[in-house]
Amino acid sequence: MPHTLAGGNLTFNPLYKEVKNRITRNLIAGEWKPGAAIPSESRLAGHFNVSVGTIRKAIDELVAEKILVRQQGRGTFVTTHSEDRQLYYFFHIVGKDGGKEPPTHELLSFRKGKADSEEKLHLGVSRGERVFRIHNVLKLVGKPVVLDAIVIPAARFPGLTEAIFSAREVTIYGLYQARYGINVVRISERLSAAHPDAQTAGVLGVRVSTPMLMIKRVAYTYHDTPVELRTSWVNTEGHEYLSDLWKNETRKRGESINR
Amino acid sequence: MPHTLAGGNLTFNPLYKEVKNRITRNLIAGEWKPGAAIPSESRLAGHFNVSVGTIRKAIDELVAEKILVRQQGRGTFVTTHSEDRQLYYFFHIVGKDGGKEPPTHELLSFRKGKADSEEKLHLGVSRGERVFRIHNVLKLVGKPVVLDAIVIPAARFPGLTEAIFSAREVTIYGLYQARYGINVVRISERLSAAHPDAQTAGVLGVRVSTPMLMIKRVAYTYHDTPVELRTSWVNTEGHEYLSDLWKNETRKRGESINR
DNA sequence: TTCGATTTGTTCGTATGTATT
DNA sequence: TAATACATACGAACAAATCGA
Numbered sequence: 001m002p003h004t005l006a007g008g009n010l011t012f013n014p015l016y017k018e019v020k021n022r023i024t025r026n027l028i029a030g031e032w033k034p035g036a037a038i039p040s041e042s043r044l045a046g047h048f049n050v051s052v053g054t055i056r057k058a059i060d061e062l063v064a065e066k067i068l069v070r071q072q073g074r075g076t077f078v079t080t081h082s083e084d085r086q087l088y089y090f091f092h093i094v095g096k097d098g099g100k101e102p103p104t105h106e107l108l109s110f111r112k113g114k115a116d117s118e119e120k121l122h123l124g125v126s127r128g129e130r131v132f133r134i135h136n137v138l139k140l141v142g143k144p145v146v147l148d149a150i151v152i153p154a155a156r157f158p159g160l161t162e163a164i165f166s167a168r169e170v171t172i173y174g175l176y177q178a179r180y181g182i183n184v185v186r187i188s189e190r191l192s193a194a195h196p197d198a199q200t201a202g203v204l205g206v207r208v209s210t211p212m213l214m215i216k217r218v219a220y221t222y223h224d225t226p227v228e229l230r231t232s233w234v235n236t237e238g239h240e241y242l243s244d245l246w247k248n249e250t251r252k253r254g255e256s257i258n259r
Numbered sequence: 260m261p262h263t264l265a266g267g268n269l270t271f272n273p274l275y276k277e278v279k280n281r282i283t284r285n286l287i288a289g290e291w292k293p294g295a296a297i298p299s300e301s302r303l304a305g306h307f308n309v310s311v312g313t314i315r316k317a318i319d320e321l322v323a324e325k326i327l328v329r330q331q332g333r334g335t336f337v338t339t340h341s342e343d344r345q346l347y348y349f350f351h352i353v354g355k356d357g358g359k360e361p362p363t364h365e366l367l368s369f370r371k372g373k374a375d376s377e378e379k380l381h382l383g384v385s386r387g388e389r390v391f392r393i394h395n396v397l398k399l400v401g402k403p404v405v406l407d408a409i410v411i412p413a414a415r416f417p418g419l420t421e422a423i424f425s426a427r428e429v430t431i432y433g434l435y436q437a438r439y440g441i442n443v444v445r446i447s448e449r450l451s452a453a454h455p456d457a458q459t460a461g462v463l464g465v466r467v468s469t470p471m472l473m474i475k476r477v478a479y480t481y482h483d484t485p486v487e488l489r490t491s492w493v494n495t496e497g498h499e500y501l502s503d504l505w506k507n508e509t510r511k512r513g514e515s516i517n518r
Numbered sequence: 519t520t521c522g523a524t525t526t527g528t529t530c531g532t533a534t535g536t537a538t539t
Numbered sequence: 540t541a542a543t544a545c546a547t548a549c550g551a552a553c554a555a556a557t558c559g560a
Contacts (some may be wrong), residue, residue, distance in 0.1 A: 034520090040525055046431075051549045064323070072526045073556030092502075096451075117557060189502040192355075192495035193452035193470040211452040211470030236451035243448040243502050273528060299544055310530045315545090331545045332537030 013213060019048055019058040027067065027078060030181045035082075037075035038068065065196050067185050067222070081174040081184070090173065090187050090219075093138075093146060093234060094242045104142075108135035108203065110162035112154065119151055122218050123229050130154040134165065136172070144204050145239055151229040156182060175221070182227055188218045191241065200233050213241060278307055286326065286337060287481050289440045294341075296334035297327065323509065326444050326481070340433040340443070349432065349446050350479075352397075352405060352493060353501045363401075367394035367462065369421035371413065378410055381477050382488050389413040395431070396462060403463050404498055410488040415441060432478070441454040441486055445479045450500065459492050472500060 013021075018192040023038070032038045045052045059076060062068040066089065070076050091103075114128045125131065131151050138146035150172070154160075157180055161233070176182040194214045201208045213234040221227050234241065272280075282297070291297045300318070304311045318335060321327040325348065329335050350362075373387045384390065390410050397405035409431070413419075416439055427434040435441040453473045461468045472493040480486050493500065 016547075042525080053550080054548060057547085070526065071557085073524080073558080075525060075557095094449075190353075190501040191450060191472065191502065192498075193472045193493075194495070197469055209456055209468070213450065213452045213472075234452075236453070239451075241450040243450065275528075301544080312531080313529060316528085329545065330538085332539080332543080334538095449542060 015050055016054045016057040016061075019044075019050060019054060020061055022048065023058060023062065024067070024222055027183070032078050033181070034078045034177050034183060035080040037077050040075060061074065065185065067183075079183070079185075081177050082170040086251065090184070092189075092241050092243065093140070093239050096238055097242055104139045106139065106144075107166040108137055108138045108147075110134050110165055115151075115153070119229055122226060123151065123153060124226050125153045125155075132157060132160060140239065143238075145235050147203050147233045148199055149231045152227065153162055156180065156227060176227070183221055184219045184227065185222060186224070187217050188220070189215050189217045191215050196233055201209070204233065204235050206237070210235070210237070212236065272416050274309055275313045275316040275320075278309060278313060279302075279320055281307065282317060282321065283326070283481050286442070291337050292440070293337045293436050294339045295441060296336050299334060324444065325443075329401050338442070338444075340436050341429045349443070351448075351500050351502065352399070352498050354399065354498055356497075363398045365396045365398065366421065366425040367396055367402075367406075369424060374410075374412070377490055381485060382410065382412060383485050386414045391416065391419060398501075399498065402497075406459055406462050406492045408490045411486065415439065415486060435486070442485065443478045444478055444481060445483070446476050447479070448474050448476045450474050455492055463492065463494050465494055465496075468497075469494070471495065474500070 005249050023044075026032055026038075038044070039047065041052050041055045044055045048055070059068060061068070063070055063076075066079055068076050069079055069175075077093075111133045113131055113133050115123065115125045115131050117127065119125065119131060120127045120129075123131075131153055134150040134152075136148045136150060137144050138148065143173075158178075160179075164179070165175065169239050170178065173184045176184060192212050195208055195209065196204070196206065196212050198208055200212075201210065204212075206212070213232075213236050215232040215234065217230040217232065219228040219230065282303075285291055285297075298306065300311050300314045303314045307314070318327060318329070320467070322329055322335075325338055327335050328338055370392045370438050372390055372392050374382065374384045374390050376386065378384065378390060378459065379386045379388075383392075390412055393407075393409040393411075395407045395409060397407065416435075419438075422439070424434065429437065432443045435443060451473050452470050455465065455468055455469065455471050457467055459471075460469065463471075464473070464516070472491075472495050474489075474491040474493065476487075476489040476491065477485050478487040
């Protein structure tokens with residue numbers, strides 16, 4: 001006999017997967033906003049008519065996907081891109097001499113255009129659909145290090161203007177989140193080495209013969225829906241790209257290891 | 260009052276963390292070998308004198324870290340580097356035109372040397388300690404694409420010879436695992452773009468003016484112990500480096516989403 | 519500062535379902 | 540078919556962190 005999830009359950013998924021989907025749908029609908037707490041586990045258990053353990057298992061997965069964060073004694077919250085911790089989660093450029101520095105940004109251009117075939121492929125838009133094209137420079141310790149060419153479908157960002165974009169006080173994903181309720185939860189990046197074109201080299205203050213890191217990123221929101229395509233050129237003379245698979249994810253601060 | 264984990268528990272960690280540490284120590288000791296099944300959950304529960312739920316929570320984390328894999332109805336197994344699934348987990352080079360191709364390899368050189376300061380830093384060996392230096396070319400569709408310069412501490416690989424290394428029928432990490440019980444469970448990579456030196460360019464069949472991807476990797480075994488330092492040069496004319504954070508990790512095949 | 523209510527974290531136990539051998 | 544092993548789901552109790560009265 002199938003289960004009795006309040007509201008009906010037409011699939012053959014385990015109960016906790018259904019609960020997870022319902023929670024995700026609430027997040028998509030903007031019912032629970034980034035930074036805010038979702039209802040407590042016991043309340044959700046009552047609401048969905050399942051046990052607390054089932055709720056916990058659903059939330060466990062969403063926490064593992066960094067869509068929610070738990071805080072003992074406080075509650076469970078929707079992940080924000082404006083917090084320091086989350087700010088650097090998708091930012092992989094670090095100084096070769098050590099730590100991560102606070103970046104500053106400068107908007108180079110903000111234009112409207114039509115999606116080309118590559119954008120159609122990766123962004124899931126139809127050919128010729130309106131997109132915003134944004135060029136942004138990222139500076140570390142005052143020096144330009146990364147040039148981003150960002151493409152987003154205009155339909156998802158109604159009313160976005162150059163002024164809004166450049167006046168933001170948070171990260172770009174923080175802007176998507178705060179103003180449009182679009183929560184970037186996963187990125188996929190493809191890296192290669194190449195020589196920059198003259199314009200890119202000029203902006204970043206390098207010669208066109210300098211080998212640079214080129215990154216093509218697709219950013220996704222819930223349910224693996226693509227929302228942004230970004231091509232980055234990185235000057236790796238003083239910085240590098242760090243790929244550190246789940247360092248400090250399962251293990252936390254000050255945990256005894258007793259070998 | 261602290262808990263009563265059989266054998267004593269001197270720390271203030273949660274029980275399941277202790278259980279996790281004990282299991283990990285058994286893996287380090289080689290008591291449970293890669294590919295083999297560990298005792299069943301109920302048996303472990305009896306052995307450690309804890310509930311099955313606590314065992315499950317410990318194993319959950321080890322599964323998330325890809326140190327163990329579960330198979331319903333069969334048991335829980337120590338992850339192997341020789342299985343196809345696992346083979347590509349640390350291998351991030353893919354063709355620009357799509358899929359991952361089966362790589363072939365060619366050993367270029369195999370020498371003994373002494374650790375320099377960089378190796379001392381990242382490999383956790385003392386200065387001047389004996390290391391093996393191995394140069395290996397990786398070919399995709401017959402063409403050389405990656406040149407690896409591998410450094411490993413000789414003390415951890417007693418009796419390793421060029422013949423053994425080149426005669427391996429599995430991946431390099433599969434060799435470490437099968438012959439020395441060293442299980443690489445995590446890697447950290449730092450990527451930058453650079454021009455190759457003449458020798459590297461020669462081996463990979465490119466000009467020295469070709470921008471290439473340079474990757475510095477540290478491979479770790481249990482408890483974040485470094486075991487290998489590797490510098491790779493990648494020709495990204497036909498291939499690229501894929502960084503796809505936990506795609507398909509939480510979600511499995513054919514799972515209904517019902518938006 | 520203390521206390522109590524709330525919320526997540528840990529641990530236990532039980533029952534039942536599903537996959538494998 | 541039966542035994543075994545993991546997967547799901549339920550419920551209960553207490554610990555630990557947080558927050559406001």
